[in-house]
Amino acid sequence: MLGTQLAQLRDGTPTGLTDADDVVAGFDDALLRGFARVGEQDAAALTALADAVVGTPLGERVAEAVGKVTAGSVGQEHLAALAGARSALLGAAHDALLDQLDTALGRHRAPWTPTGAAGDPSPARAAARSWLHETALAGWRGIDHELLSAVGTPVEAALAEPQSRRLAVLLDGFAAELRAGLPVATMAQVPVRRWADLWSRAVLLAQDGPAPVPAIERVTGRLLPLGVDVHEHETAVQVQLHAILEPADGTPPRLVRVTVGAAKVATIGGPAVWRLLSAYPALLTAIAQRRALTVTDLPAQDGDLHWVDGQAQVGEPADPFATARVLLGTATATALPPLDRHPVAIAEPVLLEGYTVHDDAAAIDLDGHRLAVALDRLPAGGPLTPALVAASSTCLGLIRWDDGRWLLQPLAVQATVKRRPVEAHNGDWADGVTDPKVAKAESRAGDAVAVLRERAGRLLRR
Numbered sequence: 001m002l003g004t005q006l007a008q009l010r011d012g013t014p015t016g017l018t019d020a021d022d023v024v025a026g027f028d029d030a031l032l033r034g035f036a037r038v039g040e041q042d043a044a045a046l047t048a049l050a051d052a053v054v055g056t057p058l059g060e061r062v063a064e065a066v067g068k069v070t071a072g073s074v075g076q077e078h079l080a081a082l083a084g085a086r087s088a089l090l091g092a093a094h095d096a097l098l099d100q101l102d103t104a105l106g107r108h109r110a111p112w113t114p115t116g117a118a119g120d121p122s123p124a125r126a127a128a129r130s131w132l133h134e135t136a137l138a139g140w141r142g143i144d145h146e147l148l149s150a151v152g153t154p155v156e157a158a159l160a161e162p163q164s165r166r167l168a169v170l171l172d173g174f175a176a177e178l179r180a181g182l183p184v185a186t187m188a189q190v191p192v193r194r195w196a197d198l199w200s201r202a203v204l205l206a207q208d209g210p211a212p213v214p215a216i217e218r219v220t221g222r223l224l225p226l227g228v229d230v231h232e233h234e235t236a237v238q239v240q241l242h243a244i245l246e247p248a249d250g251t252p253p254r255l256v257r258v259t260v261g262a263a264k265v266a267t268i269g270g271p272a273v274w275r276l277l278s279a280y281p282a283l284l285t286a287i288a289q290r291r292a293l294t295v296t297d298l299p300a301q302d303g304d305l306h307w308v309d310g311q312a313q314v315g316e317p318a319d320p321f322a323t324a325r326v327l328l329g330t331a332t333a334t335a336l337p338p339l340d341r342h343p344v345a346i347a348e349p350v351l352l353e354g355y356t357v358h359d360d361a362a363a364i365d366l367d368g369h370r371l372a373v374a375l376d377r378l379p380a381g382g383p384l385t386p387a388l389v390a391a392s393s394t395c396l397g398l399i400r401w402d403d404g405r406w407l408l409q410p411l412a413v414q415a416t417v418k419r420r421p422v423e424a425h426n427g428d429w430a431d432g433v434t435d436p437k438v439a440k441a442e443s444r445a446g447d448a449v450a451v452l453r454e455r456a457g458r459l460l461r462r
Contacts, residue, residue, distance in 0.1 A: 006369040008104035009399075009406050014096035020089045021404075023052045027086055028196040034139020035069050035079075043070045046082070053085045076129045079136055083203040086196070091341035097401050098346055102333070105350065112302065112335040113215065121208045124157035124164045128171060128206040132199065140184045140195055148182075151175040167205040174198040176235075197342065204339060219300045221247040222315070223256070223293040224323045225286060226349050227396045227411025228427035230273075230379035234266040237273040241287060241427075242349045242398070242411070244327050245295075245305075253331045255349065258283065258305045270380040271433045282312045288431035292318040303334030320412060320425070324351040324396055347398040352408070354393060361390035364408065374400065374409040382426040383435055384410060391415040391422075 026045030033042060046066045053062050062085045065078035102109055131154050134147060151171055158168035177195070181187050224244045231238040238261035245256045260283065262276040277284060286293045292315040299306040328351055336345060355366040363372050375386050389395070392413035400407045412425040433439040 005104045006366055006371055009100065010369060010371075013404075014093075014100055017093055017096060020052065020093050023048050024086055024089055024196075025193070027082070028192045031136065031196050031199065032140050032190060032192050034137055034142050035074050036137040036139070036142070037072070038070050046070065049082065049085050049089075052089055056088070058085050058088060074133075074137070076133050079133060080129075080203055080207055083200040086200050087204060087339070087342075090343065091338055094336075094341040094343050094345065097343055098348075101346065101348055101399060101406075105348070106329065107331075107333055107348070109333045109335055112337055114337075122161060122164060124154060124161050125167065125206045125208055127154035127157050128164075128167055128202065130154070131171070132203050132206060135178075135199065140178070140181075140190060140192070143178050143182065143184060145179070145182065148175050148179050167202065170198065170202050170205065174202060197344075201339070216299055216301045218297045219245060219247060219305070220249075220296050220298070221245050221294075223258075223286075223295050223305075223312070224318050224320075224327070225290065225292075225427075226320050226324060226328070227398075227425060228287055228382075228430070229347065229377075229398065229409070229411065230381060230426060232269065232273060232379065232381070235264060237262055237264050237276060239277060239427075239430075241283070242347075244323060244331050246327075253327050254303070255328075255331045255333045256300070256303055256305050258307050260307055271382075271429050271438065273381050274430050274432075277430075280307065280309045282309045282314050283307060284430040285314050286312075287427035288429065289314075290317060290320060290425070292316055302337055302340075320396055321351070321394065321414065321423075324349070343401045346401045347409070349411075350397060350399050350408075352395045352397065355395075357390050357392065361386045364395075372405060372407045374402070374407045377409045379426055381429060383424045383428050383438075384413065384426050385424075388413055388415050388417070388422065388424050391417050 027049050030038070030042035030045045033039070038046070046069055050059075050063045050066045053059050058081065061081040065074070065081040068074050068078045069082070098109075101107075131151055134150070135143065138147060155168050155172045155175075158164035158171065174195075177198070178184075181190070184190060222245070224246065226242045226244065229240045229242065231240070238259060241258040243256055243258065245254045247254070260277055260280050264273065264276055268276065274284065282293065285291065294313045294315050295305070296311050298308060298311050328349060333348070352364070352366060355364040357364050358370070361373055361375060363370050373389060375389065378384055378386065378389075389410050392415035394414040395408065395410050396412040398409040398411060400409055412423070415422045415424070428434060
């Protein structure tokens with residue numbers, strides 16, 4: 001990625017992006033206070049949302065929904081229309097930003113093509129809609145323990161339906177976040193945008209009726225890792241590998257993702273999280289040793305490979321930086337499904353070389369163009385640190401959009417430390433810690449994963 005490409009990203013935001021963000025922010029503030037009683041300020045915010053989708057297929061429904069909400073007679077179908085309008089605005093913002101990024105990178109993106117239909121009436125989704133309706137009426141400041149405890153019924157019902165488990169996990173996590181914030185009225189800073197994102201997504205996932213289903217294909221070929229993005233929460237860890245697939249049928253290389261995860265407890269963190277993913281030995285070996293993988297008949301959907309470790313074989317060494325230099329510029333990316341389109345979902349692999357670092361690695365400068373660095377996204381379970389980023393001159397990373405600006409999230413760097421070349425990747429410890437000091441500290445702390453597994457096994461045997 002050259003300085004001229006950075007300049008294209010920095011030279012203005014897409015038309016209407018700020019206006020769309022303001023409309024969404026107004027709706028989110030109204031949801032904070034709740035729809036049981038809509039004041040003048042919130043009525044104006046809802047009207048602005050309706051005005052933003054005038055002339056679209058959503059226009060009439062959203063206008064009707066706004067009228068019902070302001071009159072105090074909001075139903076579940078009206079909330080679905082409002083959530084749809086909000087998601088449509090953020091989806092349009094996502095598309096505009098991604099088009100700007102693709103233009104700057106010269107990246108080709110295959111369109112999203114749905115096929116078939118699915119979605120029959122479901123008691124579980126009906127229960128979820130009822131709970132989400134109650135939360136919207138109360139608003140985040142009106143949420144209490146009694147309302148949050150009621151989420152157990154729709155979560156349990158949704159878990160029993162394979163097609164609704166995504167909704168179940170979302171509702172469970174959403175309720176846990178709300179519970180942790182009680183009483184919301186005393187919070188120093190309410191995550192208004194995040195909670196509105198979760199609520200809107202849940203409302204749309206809880207709808208019955210026909211829904212587009214993306215095609216699932218089977219792919220065979222060589223998978224070349226680029227870098228690993230690690231998402232860690234108190235109760236879960238998720239590892240997402242960004243890679244390039246060279247299909248065996250000779251079609252052009254494709255940018256793909258592989259995501260695996262596991263449940264955890266808060267006491268497991270840092271390098272120990274990798275041991276939770278022991279069910280994927282081939283994947284972890286390829287990540288840690290920087291090797292290619294040969295995959296056979298692996299399910300793929302919207303650029304994501306549904307990982308089956310038994311259908312992958314670890315191959316020859318494959319330097320991610322060399323892969324990026326040769327293939328990243330020509331690899332085809334895949335568009336996200338409409339429901340997943342949101343500015344924060346943008347995470348595009350890039351290679352940057354020959355830059356200088358500023359402000360303790362908080363920003364880099366390439367040909368006179370500055371780009372902020374997301375140091376807070378560096379995982380604790382890998383060797384990549386702010387100090388190594390500060391000493392680097394080459395970086396494999398993800399370009400993201402956050403808080404109204406483009407950011408670089410490092411996945412791997414090549415640096416010079418004490419006049420010696422050093423290379424560090426987020427996934428270097430996927431197969432075990434290689435830093436002697438960190439390994440010694442881990443040894444002193446004990447294997448929390450092994451202890452918890454032993455205790456769980458003891459409980460199950462009783």
